Amino acid sequence: MTPLMLAAPLASCSQAKSVDWTPNKIKTDASSQSLYVKKVENMPKDFILGMDASCVPSLEAGGVRYYDHEGNEQDVYKILAQNGINYIRVRIWNDPYDKNGNGYGGGNCDLENAIEIGKRATANGMKLLVNFHYSDFWADPAKQMAPKAWKDMDIDTKSQALYEYTKSCLEQLRDAGVEIGMVQVGNETNGAMCGEDASALGGWKKITQLMSAGSKAVREVCPDALVVIHFANPEKVTNYESYGKNLDYYGVDYDVFASSYYPFWHGTLENLSSVLGDIAAKYEKRIMVAETSFAYTAEDSDFYGNTIGQDGGIVKDYPFTEQGQANLVRDVVKTVVNIEGGIGVFYWEGTWIAAGGESYEENLALWEKNGSGWASSYAAEYDPDDAGKWYGGCAVDNQAFFDANGKALESLKVFALLREGNVVVNRADAIEDTSLVCDLNGEIVLPTTVHAVMLDNSKQEIPVEWQDVDVEAMKAGGVAKYTIEGSAGGMQALCYISMVEYNYLENWSFEQGNTGWTAKAEKSFDELFVEDKVTDSLTGNKHYHFWGAGQDVVEFTLEQTVASIKSGKYKYSISIMGGDGGETEIYAYVKINGEIVQTAPTQITVYNEWHTATVENIVLAEGDVLTVGIYVKCSGPNAWGKIDDALLNSVK
Ligand code: CA
Numbered sequence: 001m002t003p004l005m006l007a008a009p010l011a012s013c014s015q016a017k018s019v020d021w022t023p024n025k026i027k028t029d030a031s032s033q034s035l036y037v038k039k040v041e042n043m044p045k046d047f048i049l050g051m052d053a054s055c056v057p058s059l060e061a062g063g064v065r066y067y068d069h070e071g072n073e074q075d076v077y078k079i080l081a082q083n084g085i086n087y088i089r090v091r092i093w094n095d096p097y098d099k100n101g102n103g104y105g106g107g108n109c110d111l112e113n114a115i116e117i118g119k120r121a122t123a124n125g126m127k128l129l130v131n132f133h134y135s136d137f138w139a140d141p142a143k144q145m146a147p148k149a150w151k152d153m154d155i156d157t158k159s160q161a162l163y164e165y166t167k168s169c170l171e172q173l174r175d176a177g178v179e180i181g182m183v184q185v186g187n188e189t190n191g192a193m194c195g196e197d198a199s200a201l202g203g204w205k206k207i208t209q210l211m212s213a214g215s216k217a218v219r220e221v222c223p224d225a226l227v228v229i230h231f232a233n234p235e236k237v238t239n240y241e242s243y244g245k246n247l248d249y250y251g252v253d254y255d256v257f258a259s260s261y262y263p264f265w266h267g268t269l270e271n272l273s274s275v276l277g278d279i280a281a282k283y284e285k286r287i288m289v290a291e292t293s294f295a296y297t298a299e300d301s302d303f304y305g306n307t308i309g310q311d312g313g314i315v316k317d318y319p320f321t322e323q324g325q326a327n328l329v330r331d332v333v334k335t336v337v338n339i340e341g342g343i344g345v346f347y348w349e350g351t352w353i354a355a356g357g358e359s360y361e362e363n364l365a366l367w368e369k370n371g372s373g374w375a376s377s378y379a380a381e382y383d384p385d386d387a388g389k390w391y392g393g394c395a396v397d398n399q400a401f402f403d404a405n406g407k408a409l410e411s412l413k414v415f416a417l418l419r420e421g422n423v424v425v426n427r428a429d430a431i432e433d434t435s436l437v438c439d440l441n442g443e444i445v446l447p448t449t450v451h452a453v454m455l456d457n458s459k460q461e462i463p464v465e466w467q468d469v470d471v472e473a474m475k476a477g478g479v480a481k482y483t484i485e486g487s488a489g490g491m492q493a494l495c496y497i498s499m500v501e502y503n504y505l506e507n508w509s510f511e512q513g514n515t516g517w518t519a520k521a522e523k524s525f526d527e528l529f530v531e532d533k534v535t536d537s538l539t540g541n542k543h544y545h546f547w548g549a550g551q552d553v554v555e556f557t558l559e560q561t562v563a564s565i566k567s568g569k570y571k572y573s574i575s576i577m578g579g580d581g582g583e584t585e586i587y588a589y590v591k592i593n594g595e596i597v598q599t600a601p602t603q604i605t606v607y608n609e610w611h612t613a614t615v616e617n618i619v620l621a622e623g624d625v626l627t628v629g630i631y632v633k634c635s636g637p638n639a640w641g642k643i644d645d646a647l648l649n650s651v652k
Helices: 058-061 076-082 112-121 155-175 202-219 239-248 269-283 322-337 360-370 377-381 410-417 469-474
Strands: 048-052 087-094 127-132 180-185 226-231 254-260 286-291 342-347 427-432 434-439 449-454 459-463 480-488 493-501 518-521 527-532 541-549 556-560 568-579 583-592 595-602 611-620 626-634 639-649
Touching: 058 112, 058 360, 076 112, 076 410, 087 112, 087 180, 087 342, 112 127, 112 155, 112 626, 127 155, 155 180, 155 202, 180 202, 180 541, 202 226, 202 239, 226 239, 269 286, 269 322, 269 493, 269 541, 286 322, 322 427, 322 434, 360 469, 377 493, 427 459, 449 480, 449 518, 469 493, 568 583, 568 626, 583 611, 611 626, 626 639
Parallel strands: 048 087, 048 342, 087 127, 127 180, 180 226, 226 254, 254 286, 286 342, 434 493
Antiparallel strands: 427 449, 449 459, 480 493, 518 556, 527 541, 541 639, 556 626, 568 611, 568 639, 583 595, 583 626, 595 611
């Protein structure tokens, strides 16, 4: 709908010999026996399938090597190109070193690192997205610290420094023969950049002044490259609207409005599509996803905890499997392809794997020496609150496209397969664990089906076969937990069973207020309600409270009718404490079909002395309606009390 939406060529600015290149000339390994990939329709030939691969040299310095699908050692950038990646993204930090020259980590991503990566990308037919953070270390929504050297500059001086720095870096990249396709001016600049903050007076004016300075340098050195502005948190729709508006109002010269999209944090793809689509249409910009990723496994491989995956399970619609990872990529690409102005998707650090040591200590030594973890201890001087406390390894090694030994995963093939699709026979890819709570005296019935996520990401119920279970032994074992193994769809299924003394009463501890309970005062008096006061509760935070307030005697019933219960034997108990009762008549009672059939007397004495009334041997026939309750009558006009923990358990 705008001229920009026509497939504009993404030209390069290299002064080196022009490379005659189209994505189709890279030999791609577009076949897989096991990966299900539904074709993305209407995908433009020049659609960008990018990979941020900024940490590779720091890993290689510690001995990490990469291997293709056949197990042959290969330049990782070649492996990426062979798998359909046509663009590499690299971040640049101004000066990620302390005064002794020790790197801050996270790949020690200085200009030199970018030049090396850029040359290797160019040699393999891929263009470079140069990602300036304008910081000495990570810039993201939580931090946008200015480089040390720029820290005390006023905004005009800082803008000039940023302009000159950008220009110089791009010239050096260009002169090294790197094919620069895009330049990102700032990283996840959510209302802050390079030490300036939108919450301060004139904040957006300053931030956009910096952006414009960077953009100007790009236009001068790489007139054909696209200028990218990058934000995160598309789920915050009004924030994105304000970003677009400020860029427009302050006249920032840019081409691409880019967003991060992490499915576990950033809302739905429908929302992403709507937010980016609106920006593209309103400001006539191209849009793209500059970062996305997903875990192929819940396991950690470098002795440093990961951002997601630790708890296992199925998160945000995709399982932690290679197929889940591939399906996420496919769905993000499809979403961007279908937005007018959508030009591409970059995966974040799919090459960042374990540093290569055999233990935490060995890896720590590598992270400190080569900067191959997310932060080294040397970063503490620049970023004391985060890196200073939590420095260490890689938190995304389970989101890479290479295993811990550097071998390409089958899921890496997704990029090459997107254009034509690769439909294999659908089957279960992940099984959800089942949990059961069983009454010690009841029947144990294992489920006949389990939840499965299929290769095509559909959710299905599939039959399961459980191992033989000694039900009688489990019942005899008392309150305990068991894990039962089974098989479903050719995979292992697990059922966690908690054997408990099952309570048939709803809201038995009054934590959900009055739910399930009916109180009936025979005479009106001041206070009769569920009270939220942990110190007066037997368990939990709440209990049923009464007080006569000097006006009258107290007389009431509190009862619950059980919704549905099988025939059999049961026992019922309820607890009470209180005082100033005068002459009292207090008892727990059991009604069957509306008639009181059994009672058990109790009393109130002093504060915090709980008394439990128990009705034993309740016998129910099929179809009986059971009601349990407590009757309280006190002659003392100031009588008060607390009622809690009603239990209805089966009996053998
Ligand atoms: Ca890790």
